[in-house]
Amino acid sequence: MLRRCLAVLAAFFALFATVTAASARVDIKVDLASQRMQVQTADGESYSWAISSGREGYRTIRGSFQPYRLEKKWYSRKYGGNMPNAIFFRGGFAIHGTGAVGMLGRPASHGCVRLHPANAAKLFALVQKHGKGATRIAINGIAPDQNSRFAKAKPAKTQAQVAKAKRQSPDWATARGRVLQPAHGYVDPGAALGFRPVGRSQGDWFFRR
Numbered sequence: 001m002l003r004r005c006l007a008v009l010a011a012f013f014a015l016f017a018t019v020t021a022a023s024a025r026v027d028i029k030v031d032l033a034s035q036r037m038q039v040q041t042a043d044g045e046s047y048s049w050a051i052s053s054g055r056e057g058y059r060t061i062r063g064s065f066q067p068y069r070l071e072k073k074w075y076s077r078k079y080g081g082n083m084p085n086a087i088f089f090r091g092g093f094a095i096h097g098t099g100a101v102g103m104l105g106r107p108a109s110h111g112c113v114r115l116h117p118a119n120a121a122k123l124f125a126l127v128q129k130h131g132k133g134a135t136r137i138a139i140n141g142i143a144p145d146q147n148s149r150f151a152k153a154k155p156a157k158t159q160a161q162v163a164k165a166k167r168q169s170p171d172w173a174t175a176r177g178r179v180l181q182p183a184h185g186y187v188d189p190g191a192a193l194g195f196r197p198v199g200r201s202q203g204d205w206f207f208r209r
Helices: 002-023 117-130 144-151 159-168 172-180
Strands: 026-031 036-041 046-050 063-065 069-071 086-090 093-097 113-115 135-140 196-201 204-208
Touching (some): 026 117, 036 117, 046 117, 069 117, 086 117, 093 117
Parallel strands (some): 026 135
Antiparallel strands (some): 026 036, 063 135, 069 086, 086 093, 196 204
């Protein structure tokens, strides 16, 4: 009985998702990998725009959403920036225009989806025309910089580099023996370690390798 109920619920939710997608009159698809947005409307309008998603350290959330608030003029108090034609779809995440148009096409935001101001204004008008309830936003993919940061491991030293480092390291044990060995008399610790004086000021010697 429980299995049958779960199967019915699963079928209901699948049907609901299908109907919602089919009824969307503004279909917005964001591909984080290519840093582009595809917009398709039920009356035949189609657009492809460059975006900027969240840069490294600021993730743009993925999934399917609907706008819940439209703000023609908005200013981010948290990050100190203008967000014209903001379409909020989850918490503080929004699609909005940006003045940093030179960064479009690669991750640069604090998590929002940035557009050229003209494209943001066009999208805002489309959502206003068709309604928030008839707009579907799908965000998929992985931003380029989130892949590359795992491939920045420091290269291992070669055998030649290790041998060179050993040759250049002071022989502390030998130097200590030379300093403390009475038969040799007093040995300047700096000289024992391969240093030589380069100057003297007020009775203090300064040494270098």
